[in-house]
Amino acid sequence: MKPEIIAALAAAGGTLLTAVGLPATYLQARAARKAASSSVEAAQISARALHLQTRRTVQRDAYLGVLTATDEFRRAAWSRTLAPILHDSRDLDEITDEMADAHNDLLRAIAVVTLDSPDDVAASVQLIKDHAETLFYSCQSDENEDMDEPIWWVAGKDGDELASSSRVIDLFDNARKKYISTVRKYLNDEVPEIT
Structure with missing residues (x-):
């Protein structure tokens, strides 16, 4: 050739x-550029999912904090309400201080939930706060200590009404139930989308 x-x-x-x-x-x-881009997108989606999971865990802890504080405050308020009737051996000021501490803990827990919650959860926790305020100030009333069951004014559907201590505690318990229902709906039904 x-x-x-x-x-x-x-x-x-x-x-x-x-x-x-x-x-x-x-x-x-x-192809390498597309693979790198896909990897970056996958990492971003994973990071968003982790952030949402962390946020929901923090919210769940805050919601539980309100429930715990609500139960403790209810116990302390009921103890303060019944102390004069049952002739509790503890000093009334000590019982009142215990109730005040539980009330402050409840207000702190409510503040955390109010800051980082959807409107319906914030509204339900506000209802707890409103009834807790009524209960807190009413339980400290010395006017009714000789009665079998103290009474006080509370805001009712048709204006203010006289209510017994058990009625005020019932209102507080109903607010707690509404809060639980609202939080359950939020945590179980409203799953945020990952975009």
Whole structure:
């Protein structure tokens, strides 16, 4: 074979390899870029999911904190209400201080939930706060200590009404039940979308 023909074939082969090789290299680079982009998107979705999970865990802890504080405050308020009737051996000021501490703990827990909750959960926790205020101030009333069951004014559907201590505690308990129902709905039904 003549050297000119061999050189011509080699040149044509090199041109053919270059013509085929450049698009192949381009396609490989494009595939690598897409894979990297997909990895970044997957990492972003994973990070958002982790953030949502962490946020819901923090919210769940805050919601539980309100329930715990609500139960403790109710116990302390009931103890303060019944102390004069049952002739509790503890000092009334000590029982009142215990109730005040439980009330402050409840207000702190409510503040946390109010800051980082949807409107319906914030409204239900506000209802607990309103009834807790009524209960707190009413339990401290010394006017009714000689009665079998103290009474006081509370806000009713048709304006203020006289209510017994058990009625005020019932209102507080109903607010607690509404709060639990609202929180359950939020935590179980409203699953945030990951976009």
